Amino acid sequence: MDKKATITIEDQSYEYPVMVGTENEHAIDLRSLRKDTGHITFDEGYGNTGSCESEITFIDGEKGILRNRGYSIEELAEHSFFIETAYLIIYGELPTNDELSAFRLNIAHNANVHTRLENFMLGFPRRSSPMAVLSSMLNALGTYYPQMASNNRQQDLEYFDDAAAFLISKVRTLAAMIYRNQTGQPYIYPRNDLHYAGNFLHMMFSEPYHDYEDRSGLTNALDLFFMLHADHEQNCSTSTVRMVASSGANLFASISAGVCALWGPLHGGANTAVVRMLEEIYRTGDDGSKFIENAKNGKAKLMGFGHRVYKNYDPRAKIVGRVAEGIVQKMGIKDPLLDIAKNLEQAALNDDYFVERKLYPNVDFYSGIILKAAGIPVDMFTVMFAIGRMPGWIANWREIALNPASRIHRPRQIYTGSHLRPYVPIDQR
Numbered sequence: 093m094d095k096k097a098t099i100t101i102e103d104q105s106y107e108y109p110v111m112v113g114t115e116n117e118h119a120i121d122l123r124s125l126r127k128d129t130g131h132i133t134f135d136e137g138y139g140n141t142g143s144c145e146s147e148i149t150f151i152d153g154e155k156g157i158l159r160n161r162g163y164s165i166e167e168l169a170e171h172s173f174f175i176e177t178a179y180l181i182i183y184g185e186l187p188t189n190d191e192l193s194a195f196r197l198n199i200a201h202n203a204n205v206h207t208r209l210e211n212f213m214l215g216f217p218r219r220s221s222p223m224a225v226l227s228s229m230l231n232a233l234g235t236y237y238p239q240m241a242s243n244n245r246q247q248d249l250e251y252f253d254d255a256a257a258f259l260i261s262k263v264r265t266l267a268a269m270i271y272r273n274q275t276g277q278p279y280i281y282p283r284n285d286l287h288y289a290g291n292f293l294h295m296m297f298s299e300p301y302h303d304y305e306d307r308s309g310l311t312n313a314l315d316l317f318f319m320l321h322a323d324h325e326q327n328c329s330t331s332t333v334r335m336v337a338s339s340g341a342n343l344f345a346s347i348s349a350g351v352c353a354l355w356g357p358l359h360g361g362a363n364t365a366v367v368r369m370l371e372e373i374y375r376t377g378d379d380g381s382k383f384i385e386n387a388k389n390g391k392a393k394l395m396g397f398g399h400r401v402y403k404n405y406d407p408r409a410k411i412v413g414r415v416a417e418g419i420v421q422k423m424g425i426k427d428p429l430l431d432i433a434k435n436l437e438q439a440a441l442n443d444d445y446f447v448e449r450k451l452y453p454n455v456d457f458y459s460g461i462i463l464k465a466a467g468i469p470v471d472m473f474t475v476m477f478a479i480g481r482m483p484g485w486i487a488n489w490r491e492i493a494l495n496p497a498s499r500i501h502r503p504r505q506i507y508t509g510s511h512l513r514p515y516v517p518i519d520q521r
């Protein structure tokens with residue numbers, strides 16, 4: 093029998109249907125609440141609010157489960173790679189050989205960006221935040237493909253396959269250009285024969301007449317890093333992409349907004365903040381224990397710990413931690429930050445404050461170790477997250493665009509300002 097929920101306001105009761113998801117998640121369908129009762133729901137931070145139905149990603153935060161299109165992140169991490177997982181997330185199925193080849197070719201052959209965009213890049217001050225530049229460049233990219241960024245939903249959908257491949261490909265070129273520009277080095281053009289992560293490392297670190305060589309498996313580690321970040325349900329940046337898309341805005345504009353949302357230290361910016369925190373702990377000679385005390389007293393925040401959804405280990409953090417350790421060993425790096433990170437993790441996992449609040453390491457806690465080993469500067473870490481998250485943002489934009497019932501996202505509020513007041517002329521204030 094279909095479940096119902098009853099809401100009683102004063103002496104009047106109202107019945108609402110209960111929606112059940114594929115994995116038995118339950119929601120009270122309150123779409124007609126305001127019409128029926130004159131009341132709205134209040135849920136600042138949206139911790140209890142389902143903003144959409146989605147077929148893309150499932151997370152059970154209590155059990156530490158993450159699945160993209162039904163495939164567990166552990167299985168994808170073991171058998172798949174970024175571009176295949178990107179296809180899966182965007183189109184819903186693992187690609188056949190032909191589908192994968194076509195997708196790969198479209199990505200490989202569209203890695204260049206228009207030379208006029210190079211001039212645009214030069215206009216930014218040398219020390220600009222890479223995330224500010226990336227967001228601007230991605231929106232600007234759309235102006236070079238007006239047919240794909242028309243804000244006419246039907247037309248944008250007709251060009252969707254190309255727009256998706258262009259964005260996945262060019263975000264990587266733009267990221268490398270940002271780095272080369274900031275460090276005053278000439279741009280290195282992409283090589284079609286290299287796989288996704290390898291081409292990125294080539295554009296970042298090759299020199300004229302001297303191609304980048306990977307002797308430590310960093311290309312694979314980076315591919316895994318991108319894959320683990322590929323989609324994560326209705327997080328802050330993905331919800332932003334959906335919010336912007338809901339107005340009918342094109343894919344480029346929606347994703348540019350997603351990059352801005354990701355930038356914040358409570359979201360993607362946490363991977364930068366973790367390394368800054370570890371460096372600071374190292375600088376002060378603390379083994380981590382003082383910092384833990386400060387985090388418990390509210391004087392500091394243990395960056396890379398805690399999550400709105402996971403009340404258990406973030407499954408991505410386990411994989412990233414393992415890979416980070418493997419890379420550090422293989423490269424023979426003595427990174428004191430890794431030791432501090434391990435101390436912090438052990439101390440937190442055995443401390444009542446963190447245990448009671450169910451605070452576990454999230455994906456950002458160890459990912460910086462891999463990025464540092466790959467030679468990526470710390471201020472580029474969140475850009476790396478953005479490259480990885482591209483498929484998820486694209487898939488969520490597509491889900492909105494293909495849904496004929498999709499409505500503009502427009503929450504309501506509880507107004508707490510002044511009542512109506514008469515205007516006071518300036519000489520009487």
Ligand code: ACO
Nearest residue numbers: 357358359360362387393394395396397398399400449454
């Ligand atoms: N260090 C210390 N205490 C923490 C931390 C932390 N990292 N995270 C949460 N807490 C505490 C809060 O102070 C609060 O304590 P209280 O109940 O005594 O007031 C309790 O745990 C609940 O925390 P909230 O802030 O209410 O949790 P929320 O779901 O709003 O925030 C968030 C989640 C933003 C991820 C938070 O845990 C945080 O700031 N973590 C550090 C930043 C970070 O790593 N962000 C990356 C998230 S993953 C991602 O976006 C890729």
